[in-house]
Amino acid sequence: MPLRLPGGLSQLSSSLWESQSLLPLVQSRQFGIKALTTPKPSRFSIGPGLPVLESTSTAALRRKAYTLPLRSGAIATKKGMTAIFDPESGKRIPCTVLQLDRVEVISHKTRQKHGYFAVQVGAGWKHPKNVTKPMLGHFSVNGVSPKRHLYEFRVKGEEGLPPVGSSIGANWFQLGQFVDARSNSKGKGFAGVMKRHGFHGQDRSHGVSLTHRSLGSAGPSQGGGSRVYPGKKMAGNMGNEQNTVQNLKVLQVDAEAGIVVVNGSISGPKGCTVRIQDAIKKPWPEVKAEAEPVAEVEATATA
Amino acid sequence: MAALPSMRPLGCLRSLIGLQDAVQPQITRRFISTAYSPKPKRVPLPPNLPQQFLSQLPERLQPREDSKRVKVYPAPPSTRKVCKDPIAKVTESQMAIHDPKGERKALFDYRRNPRSVKPGDILRVTFKNGDPFNGVALSIKLRGIDTSVLLRNELTRVAVEMSVKVFSPNVQSVEIVQRAERPARRARLYFMRSRKHDRRSVENLVGAYIRQKRAFLGGNRRK
Numbered sequence: 001m002p003l004r005l006p007g008g009l010s011q012l013s014s015s016l017w018e019s020q021s022l023l024p025l026v027q028s029r030q031f032g033i034k035a036l037t038t039p040k041p042s043r044f045s046i047g048p049g050l051p052v053l054e055s056t057s058t059a060a061l062r063r064k065a066y067t068l069p070l071r072s073g074a075i076a077t078k079k080g081m082t083a084i085f086d087p088e089s090g091k092r093i094p095c096t097v098l099q100l101d102r103v104e105v106i107s108h109k110t111r112q113k114h115g116y117f118a119v120q121v122g123a124g125w126k127h128p129k130n131v132t133k134p135m136l137g138h139f140s141v142n143g144v145s146p147k148r149h150l151y152e153f154r155v156k157g158e159e160g161l162p163p164v165g166s167s168i169g170a171n172w173f174q175l176g177q178f179v180d181a182r183s184n185s186k187g188k189g190f191a192g193v194m195k196r197h198g199f200h201g202q203d204r205s206h207g208v209s210l211t212h213r214s215l216g217s218a219g220p221s222q223g224g225g226s227r228v229y230p231g232k233k234m235a236g237n238m239g240n241e242q243n244t245v246q247n248l249k250v251l252q253v254d255a256e257a258g259i260v261v262v263n264g265s266i267s268g269p270k271g272c273t274v275r276i277q278d279a280i281k282k283p284w285p286e287v288k289a290e291a292e293p294v295a296e297v298e299a300t301a302t303a
Numbered sequence: 304m305a306a307l308p309s310m311r312p313l314g315c316l317r318s319l320i321g322l323q324d325a326v327q328p329q330i331t332r333r334f335i336s337t338a339y340s341p342k343p344k345r346v347p348l349p350p351n352l353p354q355q356f357l358s359q360l361p362e363r364l365q366p367r368e369d370s371k372r373v374k375v376y377p378a379p380p381s382t383r384k385v386c387k388d389p390i391a392k393v394t395e396s397q398m399a400i401h402d403p404k405g406e407r408k409a410l411f412d413y414r415r416n417p418r419s420v421k422p423g424d425i426l427r428v429t430f431k432n433g434d435p436f437n438g439v440a441l442s443i444k445l446r447g448i449d450t451s452v453l454l455r456n457e458l459t460r461v462a463v464e465m466s467v468k469v470f471s472p473n474v475q476s477v478e479i480v481q482r483a484e485r486p487a488r489r490a491r492l493y494f495m496r497s498r499k500h501d502r503r504s505v506e507n508l509v510g511a512y513i514r515q516k517r518a519f520l521g522g523n524r525r526k
Contacts, residue, residue, distance in 0.1 A: 079389045084393075084397055085472055090471055101381055139376070140375065257385050
């Protein structure tokens, strides 16, 4: 039913109605439930000394600033493992050999445009025939050759963005500094629960038939809701997932051959792609002038 | 229900017409889809075409500019061509430090060097901290800088095995005390761990060797 003005108003003469409409406030009837008292302000969200709202992107970046590296990382290939003997103590140090091949800065991600600072780094070379046209355009605009691998390395601020097209060699890393290496672990295919989660399996005998390597129960019955809870450990694909090994010491650096030798092992098979960046749990390395990226590609592009 | 000829007397005429149609050869029938039409040749644009008319042409006929092609930049020099086997390079640099003359490598390269240590030989290894270890070489693992030899002996009537990394800077010297009487027929003499084939202690043989060496060197403590 449409709302109607009170009957008394409609009976008023037109001249009176016009004169009333010129008034700033017209008393009109209120509909619905009306509070008897004025609403009180909440006693929790008012007053001085309250913390600033932490759900903004600026606040998120501020929280992250402590753990974000100051400079970019590099893309390397795992070549295999060997050992190095420490000449003083005679101790054998197992090490992984990584090789950096044509690592270049492709583009930047900036706070203003993308919401965060990051360096897009490419490595290797891909035949232009096998590169899609949008990607080819991306490489072309930035003046670099088509790359096999592309990854982003987040950095703290604008100071950590090397010029686009500059190359990152093995001497980007210093002898004795610590790095984090992230790579995909070896894929194990579809694995059972014993191999994948370390379940104990079931008995060989005592009436067990055909379920010696399977999981026991997938959960409670009616009391638990008669359902399998999310995250239940079951058989499935194992391995081939990203793993980060932290705090690996750089033992050798060979800029000419692009070799970086780090202490210990790194996930993944030989030939896998490894991303190495300054370790976040160690003090940041002091960057020397010679470790600065070489801006030689820009010169060749203009020539 | 099929119509009987008596019901439709003129039906026979229809069959005659239909027969004529069927007799006509099928080849003469052609559809548009099968008709061959050569691809039309691209008509060259008239010369001195004013610029404002170009936009009226379909896109495929508009004169193509070379700038539409994506420019591909050449790749920088590759480090993979400089060094194809980084593992070998790291190993070589280590060998140059710990075995500059290549003597230790030749001593254990039993596949190529006939004068090298062979499985079954009795060795005496001296370490930098002064403790020697004697034993029968059960196996030699050739793994570059990680090359090692497995020695077996008996100390205080307890069988002891020790794997020695031969390029370790802690290894001061390796001496061959006694060659095997005849070359072993396998590379790994793990059967020597069984009670039947165990050589037991080799300390007597090594002691005799040391005494003989001292006599030969004229009582000098020099090795």
